[in-house]
Amino acid sequence: MKRLYLRIYFTFILILILFGVLASATWYLLPEDKGHKPFFDGFGTVLKQIIPKHGSSKEDLQQALExxxxxxxxxxxLRSDNGELLAVVGRPLRPPHPKRKHSGWLRSKGRGPAWAINLSDGRWLMVKPEHNSSRHLGFLATIALLAGLLAIGVYPLAKSLTGRIERLKSQVNKLGAGELSTRVLIEGKDEVAALASSFNRAAQKIEKLVASHKSLLASVSHELRTPLTRIRMGIELLDNDERRDLCNRMSKDVLELDDLIGELLLASRLDTLDRLENSEEVDLLALLAEEAVVVGAEVEGESVLVWGDKRLLRRLIRNLMENARRYGGNSGIESSVNHVDNFARLRVSDHGEGIPQEEVEHIFKPYYKPIAAKDSNFGGVGLGLSLVKQIANHHGGDATYFKRENGGSTFEVTLALNVNRA
Amino acid sequence: MSHRLLMIEDDQNLAAMVGEYLAESGMKVTAFYAALPGLQALEKDGWDAVILDVMLPDIDGFEVCRRIRTHSDIPILMLTAKGEEMDKVVGLELGADDYLAKPFSPRELLARLRAIIRRHTPGGLNKQNKSLNFGRLEVDSQARQVRVGGVTKDLTGHQFDILEVMAQNPGRVLSRDRLMDLVRGEELEAFDRSIDVHISRIRAAIEDDPKKPCRIITVRGSGYVFASKQDGSSVE
Structure with missing residues (x-):
């Protein structure tokens, strides 16, 4: 991951280097400052008085130069106008460009940096002030040291700039992980502080929303089920032999309605649930056997213990059984539980017509009802299989469908054996 | 024998219907529609049990239960809507004796009430040794009796041992070997040969339809499962 503070830091260093390069380039490339001209020319006139005239003996010139x-x-x-060396102290310096007329700095490589002084009689005197090389190194070292200090000094600065953003990031992560009471400390008054306070407002809203969602679920459940209880009670108080059939049917309807409420609430709850609330060791084969009895399904396989929410797993199995009973065409339901690698594999198969290919990808979607069921009285709101998948996902597994070779459907659910352990 | 029940339920119609239904079985229900008046009335003596709804206008039903338990061990049956935290309702945390999920069947309400009142009656069961309840089925280890809907069923000693062991391990597949290990009967060998016979006798006693057993389920090739959820028709 690219860290923001590192990018800020390297940007700063890059700016520092670029500045150095550009400043040097400018010094080399910019036209000479003409302000120095009179000074150099004047200097040339003075020197002309000191240095013996053009045509004097080499010894005189050499002595004057020394x-x-x-x-x-x-x-x-000291060079003549055609560049001939007349006298020298130290290493000979190269003459200026032949077209050059005025005194000034010599900056080109191999010549400078040195002064070129026109002695106004065609002769040139080149002067390269003495450099103390150790001083020179010392200067470079000082520059390097300063650059280094700047580089070190800027690092914590860059880090402190982004430190608040990083703290913000870790808090946002906490919120995302479900700690809804997470808030950030607001530091300063800049954009980051504004971001932090926006985050706090958002977090507060989310916390409120989730809480009200939870209490809504509980009260909806209660508000709907209390009248259902009255109806059920009323039916049983009514219960007489003449209308026994009707009473039984009405009782069944009440339970179906209750089941529907349960499914709707569960679907809504599972959407917001990020981990199981109640986990225990569940014997899948036993659970399967209990639910198989209700619809008269065959059960086989081995005892597999999984860690999970028993109520949810019962709902999963019941929905699969119910599904097989509805669409399996009354021809027997088979179910099994087995160990497969690190998973428990649960299968429920029927001998019905199976699901048309074009519908297969939709069957696990919420509120999807197969075309065949739309105009018949199959009941349900299309949540059954989507709940199966949701519950399987919450147990570190998945739900899949495949057609059986000899007709009918198989629903397969895998559940992880060693995750979700609270 | 007439029992006096105190009911705290905010739905007046439901309270009235429960009262009417239980009156037929000789239970007199006095209903309160909020927790505070109910708690006040409870301070007087003479109540045999409390029926307590979870959702109340003034105080949360769980809290009411907690308050009652600070000064009384009167049997409490809580009415919950599924989706509420029912695991907390029963057991040490709140001290309720039992719970029923709405929409409940009135017959089951009556059976549960009878069971908790009987357990509480002096000379009845020791509270520490609670019987095991599965819907209308009650396995009473203290009296070595099994009841369905309050009616005692006849079982031999061995059969009761088997049933008791199964009821202590609900929702688990128990192989015949495992069952034998758990029972440790004196006549182990004779017992071994006839375990399936014993099971069918137990079924005859406790199943509503012994041909379609719902309490003790056979898992072919593996053994038996004592259903962890009985008489309840919908998933919690």
Whole structure:
């Protein structure tokens, strides 16, 4: 992951380097400052008085130059207008460009940095002030040290700039993980602080929303089921032999309605649930056997213990059984539980017509009802299989469908054996 | 024998119907529609049990239960809507004796009430040794009796042992070997040969339809399962 503070830091370092490069380039490339001209020309006139005239003997010129070097320590070269070396102290310096007329700095490589002084009689005096090389190194070292100090000093600065963002990030992660009471400390008054306070407002809203959602679920459950209880009670108080059939049917309807309420509430609850609330060791084969009895299904397999929510797993199995009973065409339901690698594999199969290919991808979607069921009285709201998948997912597994070779459907659910352990 | 029941339920119609139904079985129900008046009335003596709804206008039913338990061990049956935290209702945390999920059947309400009142009656069961309840089925280890809907069924000693062991391990597949280990009967060998016979006798006693057993279920090739959920028709 690219860290923001590192990027800020390296950007700063890059700016520092670029500045150095550009500043040097500018010094080399910009036209010479003409303000120095009179000074150099004047200097040239003075020197002309000191240095013997053009045409004097080489010894005189050499002597004059050596005297001059006492006053100006460094390398000095005296050249005629055609570039011939007339006298030299130290290493000979190269003449200026032949087209050059005025005194000034020599900056090109191999020549400079040195002064070129036109002695106004065609001769040039080049002066390269003496450099103390150790001083030179010291200067470079100082620059490097300063750059280093800046680089070190900027690092915590960059880090402190992004530190608050990182703290914000870790808090947002906490919120995402379900700690809804997470809030951020608001530091400063800048954009990051504004972001932090927006985050706090959002977190507060989410916390409120989730809480009200929870209490809504509980009260909806209660508000709907109390009248259902009255109806059920009324039916049983009514119960007489003449209308026994009707009473039984009405009782069944009440239970179906109750089941529907349960499914709707469960679907809504599972959507917001990020981990199981109640986990225990569940014997899947036993649970399967209990639910198989209700619809008269065959059961086989081995005893497999999984860690999970027993009520949810019962709902999962019941929905599969109910599904097989509805669409299996009254021809027997087979179910099994087995160990497969790190999973418990649960299968419920029927001998019905199976699911048309074009519908297969939809069957696990919430509120999806197969075309065949739409105009018949199969009941349900289309939540059964989507709940199966949701519950399987909450147990570290999945639900799949496949057609049987000899007709009919098989629903397979896998449940992880060693996750969700609270 | 007439029992006096105190009911705290905010739905007046439901309270009236429960009262009417239980009156037929000789139970007199006095209903309160909020927790505070109910708690006040409870301070007077003479109540045999409390029927307590979870959702109340003034105080949460769980809290009411907790308050009652600070000064009384009167039997409490809680009425919950599924989806509420029912695991907390029964047991040490709240001290309720039993719970019923709405919409409940009135017959089951009556059976549960009878069971908790009988357990509480002096000279009846020791509270520490609670009987095991599965819907209308009650396995009473203390009296070595089994009841369905309050009616005692006849079982031999061995059969009761088997049933008791199964009822202590609901929702688990028990192989015949495992069952034998758990029972440790004196006549182990004779017992071994006839375990399936014993099971069918127990079924005849406790199943509503012994041909379609719902309490003791056979898992072919593996053994038996004592259903962890009985007489309840919908999933919690």
């Amino acid at each position: 005297q001059l070097s006492m006053a100006f320590p460094g390398q000095l070269s």
